[in-house]
Amino acid sequence: MLDRPSLATLTLTVNGTGHQVAARPFASLADTLREGLGLTGTKIGCDAGDCGACTVLIDGEQACACLVSTAQAEGRAVTTIEAAHPLVDRLRAAFLAHGAAQCGICTPGMIMAATDLLSRNAAPTKQDIEDGIGGVLCRCTGYVKIIEAIQDVARGANAFAPVAEAGCAVGTRIARADGLPKVQGTDRFGADFAPADALWLRAVRSPHAKARFTLGDLDAFRAAHPGLEAILAAKDIPGENSFGIFPTIKDQPVLAPGFVRYRGEAVLALVGTREAVEGVRDADLPIQWVIDTPLIGVEAGLAPGAPPLHPNIPDNVLTRGYLECGDVAEGHLLGAATAEGRFRTGFVEHAYIEPEAGYAVRIGDRVEVTACTQAAVMDQEEVARVVGVPMAQVRIVPTACGGGFGGKLDVSVQPLIAAAAWLLKRPVRIVYSRTESMASTTKRHPSKIHARMSADAEGRFTAYEMTGDFNTGAYASWGPTVANRVPVHATGPYKVPHVLNKTRAVHTNEVPAGAFRGFGVPQAAIAGETLIDDLAESLNIDRWAIRRINAIDHGDATPTGQILHASAGLPQCLDAVKADYDAMVAAADAHNAKGGRIVRGVGVACMWYGCGNTSMSNPSRMRITLTRDGRLTFLNGAVDIGQGSSTVLLQIAADALGLPTTQFDFVVGDTDRTYDAGKTSASRQTFVSGNASKLAGMDLRAKILALANAGPQAKLKLDGATLSVIDGDASRTIDLAALVADDQGIVLAGEGQYDPPTTVLDAKGQGIPYATYGFAAQVAEVEIDRLLGTIRVKRIVAAHDVGRAINPTLTEGQIHGGIAQGLGLALMEEYLPGRTENLHDYLIPTAGDMPEIAIHLIEDTEPEGPFGAKGVGEPALVATAPAILGAIRHAVGVRMTEVPVLPHKLWEAMQAKGMQAKEAAE
Amino acid sequence: MRYFRPTTLAEALEIRASHDVTVLAGGTDVYPVRTARRAWGDPTHKDVLDISAVPGLKGITEETDRWRLGALTTWTELARAELPALFDGYAQAACDVGGVQVQNLGTLAGNIVTASPAGDGIPNLMALDAQVELVSRAGTRTLPYAAFATGYRQTALKADEIVTAILVPKLDGARSTFLKLGARKYLVISIAMVSVVVATDAAGRISTARIAVGACSAVAQRLGTLEAELVGVPLEEASSVVTAAHLGDLQPIDDVRATAAYRLAAAEALVRDALSDLAATDARRAA
Ligand SMILES: Cc1cc2nc3c(=O)[nH]c(=O)nc-3n(C[C@H](O)[C@H](O)[C@H](O)COP(=O)(O)OP(=O)(O)OC[C@H]3O[C@@H](n4cnc5c(N)ncnc54)[C@H](O)[C@@H]3O)c2cc1C
Ligand code: FES
Numbered sequence A: 001m002l003d004r005p006s007l008a009t010l011t012l013t014v015n016g017t018g019h020q021v022a023a024r025p026f027a028s029l030a031d032t033l034r035e036g037l038g039l040t041g042t043k044i045g046c047d048a049g050d051c052g053a054c055t056v057l058i059d060g061e062q063a064c065a066c067l068v069s070t071a072q073a074e075g076r077a078v079t080t081i082e083a084a085h086p087l088v089d090r091l092r093a094a095f096l097a098h099g100a101a102q103c104g105i106c107t108p109g110m111i112m113a114a115t116d117l118l119s120r121n122a123a124p125t126k127q128d129i130e131d132g133i134g135g136v137l138c139r140c141t142g143y144v145k146i147i148e149a150i151q152d153v154a155r156g157a158n159a160f161a162p163v164a165e166a167g168c169a170v171g172t173r174i175a176r177a178d179g180l181p182k183v184q185g186t187d188r189f190g191a192d193f194a195p196a197d198a199l200w201l202r203a204v205r206s207p208h209a210k211a212r213f214t215l216g217d218l219d220a221f222r223a224a225h226p227g228l229e230a231i232l233a234a235k236d237i238p239g240e241n242s243f244g245i246f247p248t249i250k251d252q253p254v255l256a257p258g259f260v261r262y263r264g265e266a267v268l269a270l271v272g273t274r275e276a277v278e279g280v281r282d283a284d285l286p287i288q289w290v291i292d293t294p295l296i297g298v299e300a301g302l303a304p305g306a307p308p309l310h311p312n313i314p315d316n317v318l319t320r321g322y323l324e325c326g327d328v329a330e331g332h333l334l335g336a337a338t339a340e341g342r343f344r345t346g347f348v349e350h351a352y353i354e355p356e357a358g359y360a361v362r363i364g365d366r367v368e369v370t371a372c373t374q375a376a377v378m379d380q381e382e383v384a385r386v387v388g389v390p391m392a393q394v395r396i397v398p399t400a401c402g403g404g405f406g407g408k409l410d411v412s413v414q415p416l417i418a419a420a421a422w423l424l425k426r427p428v429r430i431v432y433s434r435t436e437s438m439a440s441t442t443k444r445h446p447s448k449i450h451a452r453m454s455a456d457a458e459g460r461f462t463a464y465e466m467t468g469d470f471n472t473g474a475y476a477s478w479g480p481t482v483a484n485r486v487p488v489h490a491t492g493p494y495k496v497p498h499v500l501n502k503t504r505a506v507h508t509n510e511v512p513a514g515a516f517r518g519f520g521v522p523q524a525a526i527a528g529e530t531l532i533d534d535l536a537e538s539l540n541i542d543r544w545a546i547r548r549i550n551a552i553d554h555g556d557a558t559p560t561g562q563i564l565h566a567s568a569g570l571p572q573c574l575d576a577v578k579a580d581y582d583a584m585v586a587a588a589d590a591h592n593a594k595g596g597r598i599v600r601g602v603g604v605a606c607m608w609y610g611c612g613n614t615s616m617s618n619p620s621r622m623r624i625t626l627t628r629d630g631r632l633t634f635l636n637g638a639v640d641i642g643q644g645s646s647t648v649l650l651q652i653a654a655d656a657l658g659l660p661t662t663q664f665d666f667v668v669g670d671t672d673r674t675y676d677a678g679k680t681s682a683s684r685q686t687f688v689s690g691n692a693s694k695l696a697g698m699d700l701r702a703k704i705l706a707l708a709n710a711g712p713q714a715k716l717k718l719d720g721a722t723l724s725v726i727d728g729d730a731s732r733t734i735d736l737a738a739l740v741a742d743d744q745g746i747v748l749a750g751e752g753q754y755d756p757p758t759t760v761l762d763a764k765g766q767g768i769p770y771a772t773y774g775f776a777a778q779v780a781e782v783e784i785d786r787l788l789g790t791i792r793v794k795r796i797v798a799a800h801d802v803g804r805a806i807n808p809t810l811t812e813g814q815i816h817g818g819i820a821q822g823l824g825l826a827l828m829e830e831y832l833p834g835r836t837e838n839l840h841d842y843l844i845p846t847a848g849d850m851p852e853i854a855i856h857l858i859e860d861t862e863p864e865g866p867f868g869a870k871g872v873g874e875p876a877l878v879a880t881a882p883a884i885l886g887a888i889r890h891a892v893g894v895r896m897t898e899v900p901v902l903p904h905k906l907w908e909a910m911q912a913k914g915m916q917a918k919e920a921a922e
Numbered sequence B: 001m002r003y004f005r006p007t008t009l010a011e012a013l014e015i016r017a018s019h020d021v022t023v024l025a026g027g028t029d030v031y032p033v034r035t036a037r038r039a040w041g042d043p044t045h046k047d048v049l050d051i052s053a054v055p056g057l058k059g060i061t062e063e064t065d066r067w068r069l070g071a072l073t074t075w076t077e078l079a080r081a082e083l084p085a086l087f088d089g090y091a092q093a094a095c096d097v098g099g100v101q102v103q104n105l106g107t108l109a110g111n112i113v114t115a116s117p118a119g120d121g122i123p124n125l126m127a128l129d130a131q132v133e134l135v136s137r138a139g140t141r142t143l144p145y146a147a148f149a150t151g152y153r154q155t156a157l158k159a160d161e162i163v164t165a166i167l168v169p170k171l172d173g174a175r176s177t178f179l180k181l182g183a184r185k186y187l188v189i190s191i192a193m194v195s196v197v198v199a200t201d202a203a204g205r206i207s208t209a210r211i212a213v214g215a216c217s218a219v220a221q222r223l224g225t226l227e228a229e230l231v232g233v234p235l236e237e238a239s240s241v242v243t244a245a246h247l248g249d250l251q252p253i254d255d256v257r258a259t260a261a262y263r264l265a266a267a268e269a270l271v272r273d274a275l276s277d278l279a280a281t282d283a284r285r286a287a
C-alpha cells in the first residue's frame, strides 16, 4: 500500500459492487470511473472542482470526483448517477417532469448533490437546497426548475409530466422526448464513448497571441516518444487547411501555417495512445517561436498603420453593417430631448458545461465524425473540405450536446480528428480540456457602441443613431452576421422614423468572436435601453410609459421598412408586466425613502429578435417514415442542444400527423439519415424546422387519408402493423405489412420543407430580413449595498411573446436560462485571455445568484409559424442585462455603461458621482 | 511518477525526508494546479505523498488550554463540530469555501499550506492566535500562524515537514465572526474578508479584540492599532471606532476581481459590519 506503482490494480466499490480496475493511483476518481469502468454518467466539465459536473457520493457525502485520487477512493463506498437508489429514482422522475434537465450535462452531478442534501435533510428550505447544490453549475436552466424538482421530491410529491393524446401534443407540458437518458446518466455526450482502439489526439496550442514559428525535426521527436503515432502539422492536412462559417471566408487554419493570430490557436496535433499524447511536454517540442506584438482591442485593430491580420483585409475591417431610414439629422431636430452615450462590453464565454469532444473513424473512402455540435451539415461541409473529399463521403453523427448557445456552431474538434483518422486509418478521439475550450473557441463579440437617440415632448422617439465596433478577433467566424444583425435590431422594438446604424466587425489578435445567443443584439440593447431611460428622465416620463408609447405594434413599420402584419405582441408584453412594475417601483421608492445602506431599484427593458438567418435562405427539411411493421420514425436533422427542439418538433409533427408523440422513434442530426434542417441557431428551429416538421406530418397524414379515402377530420390509430383510420362510416384499417415497402421496409413517408420568406436588404438596409420576430419586456428588481457596491437581483418579471408555446415547460426553461445568462452578462462575466480561462476565475451565476422569476407567456399567434409559434431561445437573454442596469440606476443613480458591473466597478462609479455632487455643492 | 500512501506517520515522514514530493491531503488545491499546468502543455508532476491514510491527523479535540484541530480535518467536519462561540467565524468560513463537494474534501491544513492570499481559513487562524504544529523526523515544532505564513503563497514549512495540527488557545467568553465578500454566491474567491474575535468583560466592554483582514495583502494581516484601541470600548460601540487609518498598513492589489481602492473601502466596511454583527448577536442572545 505504501508505494503504488504507476499503473496498479485498484479495488473500487461503486454503487455497491466491487470492481478491480487498472488505473494510475493519482488518476482522478472521475477519470477512472469513466475511462476505467465505463461509468460515463459522471461528467467532467472542468477537471478542477469548479463545475460540480463530476459530483458523486463518497461514503454518502457529495464530492468532486475530479479532486479525489483513485487510490483515495479505494475502500470507500462510491455512489454515482448509475446507482439503483430509491431517492435517486425519485429525483430522476422529478427532474424529467419539471424539465430540470435541458442539455443534461449537469444533471448527474445535480442529482447526486440533491441526493446528498435530501438524505441529510428531509425537509430543506429553498436556502438549504441552494446551499446543497451551490457547487454544481448549470448553464441552461437558471436553476429554477432544478430547485422546483428537488422541492417536489422533498415534499413527497409524485411528479409526472402529462402524456398527450393524439392531436393534443402542442401546448402540452410533455416531458422531453430525449429526457430519460439525461436523468439516468446514460445519455452519450461527446466524451462518453469511442471505439476501444481509438487513438487520442491532443492539440498543441500557441501560448502567444501573435508569433511566427518554425518546426524542427518532428519525426525524430516522435521516434523518441513511444506511443506517439503521428505529429500532424499544417502541411499534413489532406485537403484545404482552412475553415470558416461563410463559403467565401474560409480564413481559419486547422493547424497554424508557420504563424499564429491568437493565443490558443492549434499548431500541432499529437496522435497516439492517451498516455503518450498527454505525456508530451509542449516545451520539449521542436518549435521555435518569434514573438510579435499583438493587436489587442478594436482601437489597436483600427489604428492607422496597424498590421493587417489577413492580407486581403488591409484595414482589419472584416464587414460593415448599415441601415438608414428617414433622415436622422432631421429626426434629432424634431426631438425635444436627445440622449447620447458610449457603451462597452467584453468577451463573454458560452461556458457550456460540456467541453468539445468526439471521435472520427475512417471507413473505406468515407470518414465519420461523432461529436457534439449545433450544426451537423455545416460540419459535414467543413470536414469534407479539410479532408479533401466530396460531402457525400463525410458523415456527421451528433452526440448529445452539453450546451451550445452558439459556441458549437463553428467546428472545433471535427477537422482535427477527421484529418487524423483519415491519414492514420485508425479511429481518433479527442476531449478538450476546459481551458482549451475557453482559450480556443469563439466568444461573444466585445462591443464599443456610440449612440444618440431623440424623442419629442410627448416621448415619441424621433431618431436613433448608432455606430458600433465589434471585436471579431483573429478570424471571421460569425462576425459578418453580428455586423448585419445589429443595425436591424439596434433601435429596439420601437417605432422610430429616422434611423442611421453603422457597424463594423474588426479583426484583432484575440480569440475569434462568433455566435453567442443574440448575435450582438444583447450588446446593442444595453445601449438603446439606457438611452431610453435617459430620455424618460429628461422628459419626465415614466420609464415603462415611454416604452409603451413607442412599442411597435401590428401594422407598424420596422426600421428596415417591414410592416409587422401579425404576431407583434410587445404592447401585450408591456401591459402584462405593468402591475408588477408599478408595485415594485412603489415598494422600492418607499423602501429607499427610509434611507439606509441597502437600496432597491427597478428597471424595465424590451427586446425583439428576428427568427432565422438575416435575409438569407435558411431552409429546413424533415421526414417521417412508417415501416411495414408499424415503426413510426421522425428523421430530424435539427440538433437539440438542450433547448428542446427534439421534443418541440416532435409535438408539432405528431399533431400534424394525428398520432401521439409516444409512438415515434426519432433520429436526430445524423447526416446519413436525415435531411439538412439547418443549424440550431438564430432561434430558428421552432419556427423554421417546426414548419418543415408540420408539413412532413401533414404530408404523411394526407397520404394515409388518401389511402383510406377518408375525410380531413379522420382520426388515426396505430397498433402494431395495423393503422386504423377512423372517420365515422368511412372508417377502415390499413394493414401496413401488406403495403409495398422500399428496401428499408418503409411503406409510407411524409416530407416537409420550409424556408422562411425574407428579402435581401438593399444598400440602405431596407427589406424583409426575417419572417417573424420574438418580443419581450422584462422588469428587474435589485438590491444594492451602497457601501460595498454588491448587487443582488431579487426578482425578474418577464413577458415574452412566443406566438404559441408548443411546450410551456420548455419555453419557460429557455426564459429562465436566458435570464441567468443575461444576469451573468450584466454582473459578473468577462473573458480575459490568460486570466479568466477556467471556471474558477470566469464566473457564471450559481444557484444562489438567481432571482425569483415570474413569467407571462404572451401568445400573439404567428400565422406563418407552426401552430402559431416562433422562437424564444435567444430573445430570453436580450432584455435582462438592460433591465438590471436600469434597476441599478434607479437604486443608486449611476448610469453604468460598461458590463460586467462588478462590485468594485459600481462602487467606483458611485464614488465618482459622490465626488461630483460634492464639487457641485461647493 | 510515484504515488506513496503510507499508513503511519513515521513512514510518511520518512518519505517526506527522502523524496521530493507533493503532499496530497484533500486534493482540492493539488488537482486544480495539475489541471492548470496540463492545460498549457505541462504534464509533469512531482511524486505524490498521499497522507490521507495516516491515522491520527483527523478530528478536533479539546485539551487543557487549547483546541487541537487535526491537519486532515475537513471544512465540513469543522462546520459540524460542537465548538464554543470562539470558533463561530472559522466555522462560517468552512461553509463559505467553494461548494459542499469541496468542503467535504478540503482540509484545514491544506488551506494554510497553499497560503493563497484569498484563503478563507487564514484570517480566522490569525484572529484565533492559532499555532501550527509541524512534524519531521527531527521532531515537532510549533509556530504561531503569523510566523508560519512568510509571504505570497509561501510558508515556513520545510521540505521534510508535514503539518499535523492547528492549535487554538482557549479564550474565555470569546466569540467570533467571519465575513467574506465575493462577486457571486457559491464557488467564489474572496475579494476581501474579515475575521474578528472578541471577548468582553462583565460590563460588556471589550477585553480582547483580534481582527484580521484577508485578500488585501500578500498575507492576511491583523489590525493591531484598532485592536488596542478597542480594549475597554463597549462592544455595541466598537464599530464606530473604526477609521480608514486603522487599515493603513494593508497593501491590496488591483486584479481582475477588484481594485486596491475598492478592497480597502470594502475591508473597512466589513470590519465595521463584523463588529456590529457580534454586538447584534450578543443583543439577541441577551433578549
Ligand atoms: C472549486 C473550489 C473552490 C474553492 N473555494 C475556496 C474558497 O472559497 N476559499 C478557500 O479558502 N479555498 C477555496 N478552495 C481551495 C481549497 O479547497 C482549500 O485551500 C483546501 O482547504 C485545501 O485543502 P486540501 O486538503 O484539499 O489540500 P490539497 O490540495 O491536498 O493540498 C494543498 C496544499 O497543501 C499541501 N498540504 C496539504 N496538507 C498538508 C499537510 N498536512 N502538511 C503539509 N503540506 C500539506 C499540499 O502539498 C498542497 O501544496 C477552493 C477549491 C476549489 C477546487
Ligand atoms: S469536473 Fe469536477 S468539478 Fe468540474
Ligand code: FES
Pocket (backbone or CB within 6 Å): A100, A101, A102, A103, A104, A105, A106, A107, A137, A138, A139, A140, A141, A353, A402, A403, A642
Ligand atoms: S442542463 Fe444544466 S448545464 Fe445544461
